[in-house]
Amino acid sequence: MQxxxxxxxARLGSTKFITxxxxxxxxxxxxxxxxxxxHENCMNACPAQCFEKIDGRMKFTYEDCVECGTCxxxxxxxxxxxxNPRGNFGVNYRYG
Ligand code: SF4
Ligand code: SF4
Known part of the structure; x- marks a missing residue:
């Protein structure tokens, strides 16, 4: 990889998710x-790559979501x- x-x-590994x-x-x-x-804007806009097209259908993986709201x-x-995620669930940022 360049x-x-x-x-x-891999970068998402620095965050903690309580699924x-x-x-x-x-x-x-x-x-x-x-x-x-x-347009399928979600695929380009999601910073966590939670949207993926499989066999012609859009699939969404909520577990890696960083809760930015862009989608x-x-x-x-x-x-x-x-x-809004329920209390005590979702992403926890360890750095910054
Ligand atoms: S979630 Fe579905 S409708 Fe919304 S931008 Fe993505 S592909 Fe389009
Ligand atoms: S809210 Fe989650 S799923 Fe939506 S764009 Fe941000 S990281 Fe992706």
């Missing part, structure tokens, strides 16, 4: 809306639903 490239998933149960995921997407999406802004078709 020095200039950043391995996002809530899937039925309490703080972000959900509507895959049926995603299949009609004209809620860039998802103009309205697939993303964002809830």
């Amino acid at each position: 020095d200039s490239l950043v391995n996002v998933k 809530d149960a899937e039925e309490h995921a703080h972000i959900t997407i509507d895959e049926d809306i995603c299949v009609t999406c004209p 809620d802004i860039v998802c103009t078709p309205g697939s993303v639903t964002w809830y």
